Amino acid sequence: MAFFQKLKSKMFKSSSKIDEGLEAIVEDGGATDTPETVDEVPVDQVMDAPQAAAQALPEAVDDEPAPMPADEEDTPAPVPLRETMTPVAPDLVPAPPEPAPAKPGLMGRLMGRSAAAPVVRRVLDDEMLEQLEELLISTDMGVDTALRVTANMAEGRFGKRLSVDEIKRLMATEVARIMDPIAKPLPIYAKTPQVVLVVGVNGSGKTTTIGKLASQFKAAGKNVVIAAGDTFRAAAVEQLQVWGDRADVPVLTAGQGSDPASLAFDAMTQAERDGADLLLIDTAGRLQNRGDLMEELAKIVRVIRKKDPSAPHNTLLVLDATTGQNALNQVKVFQEISDVSGLVMTKLDGTAKGGVLVALADKFGLPIHAIGVGEQIDDLQPFDPQEFADALMGLDPQ
Numbered sequence: 001m002a003f004f005q006k007l008k009s010k011m012f013k014s015s016s017k018i019d020e021g022l023e024a025i026v027e028d029g030g031a032t033d034t035p036e037t038v039d040e041v042p043v044d045q046v047m048d049a050p051q052a053a054a055q056a057l058p059e060a061v062d063d064e065p066a067p068m069p070a071d072e073e074d075t076p077a078p079v080p081l082r083e084t085m086t087p088v089a090p091d092l093v094p095a096p097p098e099p100a101p102a103k104p105g106l107m108g109r110l111m112g113r114s115a116a117a118p119v120v121r122r123v124l125d126d127e128m129l130e131q132l133e134e135l136l137i138s139t140d141m142g143v144d145t146a147l148r149v150t151a152n153m154a155e156g157r158f159g160k161r162l163s164v165d166e167i168k169r170l171m172a173t174e175v176a177r178i179m180d181p182i183a184k185p186l187p188i189y190a191k192t193p194q195v196v197l198v199v200g201v202n203g204s205g206k207t208t209t210i211g212k213l214a215s216q217f218k219a220a221g222k223n224v225v226i227a228a229g230d231t232f233r234a235a236a237v238e239q240l241q242v243w244g245d246r247a248d249v250p251v252l253t254a255g256q257g258s259d260p261a262s263l264a265f266d267a268m269t270q271a272e273r274d275g276a277d278l279l280l281i282d283t284a285g286r287l288q289n290r291g292d293l294m295e296e297l298a299k300i301v302r303v304i305r306k307k308d309p310s311a312p313h314n315t316l317l318v319l320d321a322t323t324g325q326n327a328l329n330q331v332k333v334f335q336e337i338s339d340v341s342g343l344v345m346t347k348l349d350g351t352a353k354g355g356v357l358v359a360l361a362d363k364f365g366l367p368i369h370a371i372g373v374g375e376q377i378d379d380l381q382p383f384d385p386q387e388f389a390d391a392l393m394g395l396d397p398q
């Protein structure tokens with residue numbers, strides 16, 4: 001299955017929510033295109049009315065070659081989605097997308113040349129904008145971000161008639177614009193071992209993310225060491241050992257309840273001795289006792305800095321998308337207790353709250369390195385803003 005299709009199908013809860021919501025909104029007060037309403041279609045994303053009228057004429061004259069629509073002439077050849085991606089590791093690079101099935105253009109639909117249902121459009125007015133805002137807020141995009149997205153999409157289009165597909169594309173463009181600056185792969189430095197401290201509340205997906213990263217970096221030829229720094233949770237240690245065995249990556253553990261900083265120090269020693277490229281350190285996520293957790297993380301950092309004053313090189317905060325707006329609060333807290341350098345958002349496959357990633361980008365501007373869309377190794381994917389925005393909106397590949 002093509003990468004985009006996979007992402008879209010995995011994020012279906014958010015996208016189907018938007019799909020259904022948008023259809024209801026446009027149906028409510030919308031109308032199918034008629035010769036009268038075609039004059040009101042001039043949304044810049046689609047053909048404007050005079051163009052539509054001009055191009056409708058040659059269709060009736062069989063001998064004349066139909067002119068190429070102006071916007072098709074100007075459109076550069078589409079860049080394959082794969083070329084737009086910046087992978088975290090080579091294995092994150094997906095297979096090339098399958099060619100999208102040919103879709104009838106606007107003219108085809110206006111001329112009834114396809115079996116597709118007639119296009120319903122609704123005038124963009126205050127009431128509709130409010131409904132669109134509510135729809136975006138229901139995906140956990142947050143009020144401020146939802147307002148920004150709808151305000152930007154409405155600019156210059158107020159009073160125009162829009163279809164569900166056109167609204168999706170406009171919103172996807174706005175979402176991608178917000179996400180663009182923060183889509184950055186995990187930086188890889190020349191200095192080794194590169195120490196990546198992984199933080200986040202219990203259950204957010206830290207252990208799984210470390211396992212996926214270790215497997216993918218190992219497959220990319222990197223020498224990786226894992227430290228199971230959540231010494232209180234035996235299950236987390238066992239889970240890491242399973243991932244370590246699978247990826248053939250050593251996992252350093254310590255007795256239950258022992259000092260995670262001491263384990264981190266030992267792990268640094270081993271990583272240096274083995275000439276490791278990467279040391280991934282799991283940490284506890286007990287936010288119930290914030291003071292203790294802060295002290296524990298600070299001690300780990302102090303200890304590894306004895307070996308390398310520039311470590312940790314990355315502090316990765318793992319967030320669970322199903323927690324919705326709560327993820328914003330977690331970023332705030334973890335920024336206070338650690339030096340968060342980037343985010344991984346997990347479980348985007350199982351939630352209708354995928355919009356929270358847009359809110360995070362809008363509010364904090366922290367780099368998003370990767371997204372988790374399942375429990376398998378290849379379900380940790382590089383973050384591509386346009387693909388994410390399209391998948392969130394339930395759009396087909398362009």
Ligand SMILES: Nc1nc2c(ncn2[C@@H]2O[C@H](COP(=O)(O)OP(=O)(O)OP(=O)(O)O)[C@@H](O)[C@H]2O)c(=O)[nH]1
Pocket residue numbers: 200201202203204205206207208209230233235236239284285346347348349350371372373374375379
């Ligand atoms: N569907 C889905 N499940 C995920 C994803 N990432 C992690 N999980 C699951 O979420 C659960 C919690 O993940 P862990 O990796 O154990 O989370 P943790 O933050 O290490 O939690 P503790 O071990 O309790 O500290 C596990 O059942 C994982 O399989 C994802 O992207 N999608």
